[in-house]
Amino acid sequence: MIIAIANQKGGVGKTTTAINLAAALANKGRRTLLLDLDPQANSSMSFLDVHDLKGSIYDVLTDSVALSTIVQPSAKIRNLWIAPATIALAKVEAKLIGELDSHYRLKDVLQGDRDSYEYIIIDTPPTLGIITVNALVAATHVLIPIQASYFALEGTDDLLETIDKIKGRANPELQILGALITLYDKRTLLAKDIYEQIQRVFGVKVFKTVITKSVRLEESPAYRESIFTFAPRSTGAYEYYQLSEEVLGRV
Ligand SMILES: Nc1ncnc2c1ncn2[C@@H]1O[C@H](COP(=O)(O)OP(=O)(O)OP(=O)(O)O)[C@@H](O)[C@H]1O
Ligand SMILES: [Mg+2]
Numbered sequence: 001m002i003i004a005i006a007n008q009k010g011g012v013g014k015t016t017t018a019i020n021l022a023a024a025l026a027n028k029g030r031r032t033l034l035l036d037l038d039p040q041a042n043s044s045m046s047f048l049d050v051h052d053l054k055g056s057i058y059d060v061l062t063d064s065v066a067l068s069t070i071v072q073p074s075a076k077i078r079n080l081w082i083a084p085a086t087i088a089l090a091k092v093e094a095k096l097i098g099e100l101d102s103h104y105r106l107k108d109v110l111q112g113d114r115d116s117y118e119y120i121i122i123d124t125p126p127t128l129g130i131i132t133v134n135a136l137v138a139a140t141h142v143l144i145p146i147q148a149s150y151f152a153l154e155g156t157d158d159l160l161e162t163i164d165k166i167k168g169r170a171n172p173e174l175q176i177l178g179a180l181i182t183l184y185d186k187r188t189l190l191a192k193d194i195y196e197q198i199q200r201v202f203g204v205k206v207f208k209t210v211i212t213k214s215v216r217l218e219e220s221p222a223y224r225e226s227i228f229t230f231a232p233r234s235t236g237a238y239e240y241y242q243l244s245e246e247v248l249g250r251v
Helices: 012-029 042-047 057-063 087-096 105-111 130-138 158-170 189-205 217-223 235-250
Strands: 004-007 032-036 079-084 119-123 141-147 175-182
Touching: 004 012, 004 217, 012 032, 012 042, 012 079, 012 141, 012 175, 012 189, 012 217, 012 235, 032 042, 042 079, 042 217, 057 087, 057 105, 087 130, 119 217, 130 158, 141 158, 175 189, 175 235, 217 235
Parallel strands: 004 119, 004 141, 032 079, 032 119, 141 175
Antiparallel strands: none
């Protein structure tokens, strides 16, 4: 199962979800790969020291370097591996543009490795460019984090259209795993409104688990930890654990 975490809107909780869903699945004993496709490399930084990497996903996508040579185990979590990104990935669009197989690079790369892991979680950048398209072409499922804010659904039309296009040709198997409401603040009246708005668009695809706004979740990446080691008793840990249960229940 290959899950792309995607929403071209910035700061909606893609990386936080990628990190903590991957950690939750690994904690359940599932062999999990967290694949970072964002040049900001925030997922990679949460688990690895990006200054001593042997290579990054950029090399894999552009130089036919084997994925296994860049993958590193997480020091703190068993069953979790990381395929790191670096800022070099920002050049990949320019490098691949005009190549006939530019949208299929990641799919081809994962062909040989998908049996090594039960779950591959892909963190994507806040754009709908070649990088995110590569993730959606390679994925079996897409999970869409949506920030519970007034403009929550802004841009989801474009994302859903892109998903439809990719299903139409490059990846007919692609399924929407679900929409995840993030950064939820239950003290506001607006939040309930937004929840209903999102439900009108995504219906039963909306996860029952809602990720609330919490200081612990905001802090954990700075300490290079998932929420499960940083604050195991926090609501954030509970919510991401619940999400992993729902994900396992949907596939
Ligand atoms: N539930 C939460 N509660 C509090 N802060 C959160 C929560 N989820 C994410 N954050 C914080 O909000 C910011 C944006 O989150 P995150 O980096 O996960 O979003 P993103 O969609 O990956 O952003 P980008 O589009 O830039 O890649 C980060 O500073 C993160 O620590
Ligand atoms: Mg991110």
